Amino acid sequence: MSDAAALELAPDAAPAVAPPLLAARGLAKRYGRRTAMADVSFELWPGEVLAVVGESGAGKSTLLRCLSGQDEPDAGEAMYRRLDGTAVDVLRLGDVRRRLLLRTDWGVIHQNPRDGLRFGVSAGANVAERLMENGARHYADMRAEVADWLMRLEIDPERMDELPHTFSGGMQQRLQIARCLVTRPRLVFLDEPTGGLDVSVQARLLDLLRTLVRELEVAAILVTHDLAVARMLADRLAVMRDGRVVELGLTDQVLDDPQHPYTQLLVASVLPA
């Protein structure tokens, strides 16, 4: 800082930064001889949205699946800070405790509502189930809370007792989000949550997600191939290529001033986001 000090304006010490919610280091995964993910490291803070972008086959879903316990990485660690301040490596937690964490602290929103909803029970039961898993028992309270969440996701609570297959694709996706967020998770994983929806439905869903993420202060890792979606929702952006993160930064910085040649290509080859 000698040149700044010459101005007699030496900066104060950099402000302290609170510890991250999740710190992943050296994550790797191979399928046979194919490397799906290699040496992926990043940190995520409470309430922060990290988007993961990159072309098909880059390893985005692999990363998400490995973190959320749907698949097992070959190497690496992922330290998660629990509400009590202690940190655990979620990759070495064991099945039982990981399932507990998924129930109490985390949420997963799948691209296909079929993977995230139970189609054999009513819309309301899909949401109530998550509450019951976390200990809710009082029927009337639960029904009121479910109705409230359906309303927040712009689903008419009158339709609470209908089966999910009677809903449109966009409604099913909103139902899945209600089911996930009703227990107020601290960390949510989303893989192409608007993938199968047409553009106007997408915009509406994204706006809902944005508002909810802010209100609940939930951290999220969002996989998308759509840079406009990333710009809208994410604080930070990770660019993956061939299983590696080639660039990571504030979303607008990565999109407006990309540093890595691959990111420059990615940004240049789409319409302005």
Next chain:
Amino acid sequence: MSAASLVVHGLGKTFRLAHRGGIELPVLSGFDLTLGPGECVVLIGPSGIGKSTVLRCVYGNYLPGGGHILVRHGGRLIDLVGAHHRTMMEVRRRTLGYVSQFLRAVPRVPTLDVVADPLLRLGVAVGAARARAAELLERLGLPERLWSLPPQTFSGGEQQRVNIARGFAVEYPVLLLDEPTAALDAANRSRVAALIDDAKQRGAAVLGIFHDLDFADAVGTRFLRMAAAER
């Protein structure tokens, strides 16, 4: 100048375009600037000299290539070059406002909420945030019937006023304004000038780019002519 709000010292920026033969485009080198509370410094110079680049480096959507960008944030002077992204996010939330020429808003969100959004991010209650948004839109003469509509279909001048209202919703200590009035008529320009004057009055430090010289004369307290970067 110990109370400076923003000190830029030795700022450098070179773009490297990997897919255009790896060419290097030096835009800024050794750029200096000091800005105090209540001041409005106007950057001037020919198109392409790097005026917008300075503002974007300060706001952090361009990555500075070297130097220091010191910002007074909550009473402390902190260097944004190499700062942690959490710090940068916090500085943007509380200290740095940025109004660019074009509005970029989430589709489907009503104008009133687009403007209130930076306040909501600070934890201001919805009612109070919307009231402040309404006050600004009113001052900027945006017809009330438009407030409940998303701005995507508005005229250029209407969108620009929404953008300005959004940028002024929080009373940021430092404001970066990149041609905020380019699409506005004289009446609307003078409304914006009044907003800038109010901001100066309350002690905001303003760094602006204004192509309209009358406007620049009206709001500027100092002019800074930029020179081409050394190659």
